[in-house]
Amino acid sequence: MSKLLVTGGAGFIGSNFVRYWRAAYPDDLVIVLDALTYAGNRANVADLEGSDKFLFVQGNILDQTLVEDLLRRYEIDTLVHFAAESHVDRSILGPDAFIETNIVGSHCLLKATRQVWLEEWTGKRTVRFHHVSTDEVYGTLGPEDPPFTETTPYAPNSPYAASKASSDHLVRAYMETYGLPVTISNCSNNYGPYHFPEKLIPLVITNILDDRPLPVYGDGLQIRDWLYVEDHCRGIDLILKSDRVGECFNIGGNNEWANIDIVRLICELMNEAMQDEIYREAFPKALSAQRGEAERLIAFVTDRPGHDRRYAIDATKTKMILGFMPKESFATGIRKTIQWYLANETWWRDVQTGEYRQWIATQYDI
Ligand code: NAD
Numbered sequence: 619m620s621k622l623l624v625t626g627g628a629g630f631i632g633s634n635f636v637r638y639w640r641a642a643y644p645d646d647l648v649i650v651l652d653a654l655t656y657a658g659n660r661a662n663v664a665d666l667e668g669s670d671k672f673l674f675v676q677g678n679i680l681d682q683t684l685v686e687d688l689l690r691r692y693e694i695d696t697l698v699h700f701a702a703e704s705h706v707d708r709s710i711l712g713p714d715a716f717i718e719t720n721i722v723g724s725h726c727l728l729k730a731t732r733q734v735w736l737e738e739w740t741g742k743r744t745v746r747f748h749h750v751s752t753d754e755v756y757g758t759l760g761p762e763d764p765p766f767t768e769t770t771p772y773a774p775n776s777p778y779a780a781s782k783a784s785s786d787h788l789v790r791a792y793m794e795t796y797g798l799p800v801t802i803s804n805c806s807n808n809y810g811p812y813h814f815p816e817k818l819i820p821l822v823i824t825n826i827l828d829d830r831p832l833p834v835y836g837d838g839l840q841i842r843d844w845l846y847v848e849d850h851c852r853g854i855d856l857i858l859k860s861d862r863v864g865e866c867f868n869i870g871g872n873n874e875w876a877n878i879d880i881v882r883l884i885c886e887l888m889n890e891a892m893q894d895e896i897y898r899e900a901f902p903k904a905l906s907a908q909r910g911e912a913e914r915l916i917a918f919v920t921d922r923p924g925h926d927r928r929y930a931i932d933a934t935k936t937k938m939i940l941g942f943m944p945k946e947s948f949a950t951g952i953r954k955t956i957q958w959y960l961a962n963e964t965w966w967r968d969v970q971t972g973e974y975r976q977w978i979a980t981q982y983d984i
């Protein structure tokens with residue numbers, strides 16, 4: 619039986635992870651530590667609350683005393699670190715929060731685990747610090763370049779990617795210097811339920827439902843490698859259960875799409891969904907999709923500065939060593955995702971708070 623501390627467990631991937639873990643290992647204790655920033659939402663884990671195997675703690679990863687206290691009090695043996703500022707566009711407008719949370723906050727967690735696990739428990743228990751990172755640390759690829767492997771040199775281009783790269787280096791240094799048992803995963807773009815609607819896929823789905831423009835940056839030919847969020851969670855599970863301490867693993871979907879093609883695909887699927895009377899009634903504003911013309915909402919807008927052209931993950935190592943293979947195909951995963959947003963209007967309306975609308979208004983002149 620394990621005792622997990624999951625930072626950022628009220629965010630998109632973190633909340634999917636704790637739900638995944640509860641189903642896979644119902645006897646494990648799972649404690650979520652989350653500051654509930656604009657991207658965190660307690661409703662994301664509401665279905666898990668009330669169990670004596672689950673605890674939600676509202677707190678900041680920068681609070682080292684709190685983290686040490688949780689490690690001691692609940693005898694945590696596994697820390698899975700998701701908490702981060704995660705939106706590239708926000709990192710361009712205001713990098714400070716990214717430096718604070720992603721670098722200084724990650725360092726606080728490393729200091730806390732070093733203190734409790736190595737100094738106080740003198741390294742006698744089997745413990746693991748798993749750091750959840752991104753493929754964005756590797757920079758950008760040309761059209762013919764081979765996908766990123768675990769040995770691709772780091773070349774981050776946005777403040778977000780640079781802050782994640784810094785934290786990866788700190789995690790590695792704590793293993794090399796102090797012997798902290800760590801693992802790192804670098805994953806490609808995730809999609810699925812509970813994805814905050816400032817990110818491309820949920821933004822497009824929810825904007826179609828409100829008949830708002832669909833902002834596509836630049837020429838829309840930038841490529842991302844999309845993975846269904848539950849597959850990412852399974853990849854982390856395989857890493858945690860393996861004995862490959864000190865190693866990095868790439869996780870990806872082998873599923874490259876140009877942004878404009880994703881947007882067009884979602885338009886097509888939303889046009890299709892809106893032929894159903896139930897959805898026509900539920901979403902009366904979705905007039906373009908109801909007419910079968912959602913793509914008319916596409917609006918090409920000014921490109922993101924320093925926009926990485928292409929990401930692609932080579933997950934051969936993770937497949938060969940851990941047997942990782944994505945279970946969800948993109949064809950099924952994107953349909954499931956659309957269905958989730960159609961069925962959970964209250965969730966996405968609630969997260970589209972004043973702050974969200976203000977943010978969107980600063981972004982586009984459409
Ligand atoms: P998210 O923005 O949806 O969630 C982040 C969570 O962290 C939120 O619940 C937020 O409240 C919490 N948080 C932020 N600052 C905190 C702080 N100082 N203390 C405690 N909690 C804090 O992000 P996400 O998309 O779920 O990403 C989770 C992790 O996965 C991040 O580390 C991100 O870099 C990484 N990642 C994301 C993707 C992706 O496609 N979304 C891909 C690869 C890796």
Ligand code: TYD
Nearest residue numbers: 706807816817818819833834835840842877
């Ligand atoms: P995003 O979901 O922000 O993830 P990331 O930047 O971490 O890859 O964006 C995915 C891609 O979609 C990225 O190339 C930027 C682009 N994009 C748009 O074209 N329009 C949008 O409104 C957003 C949010 C993103």
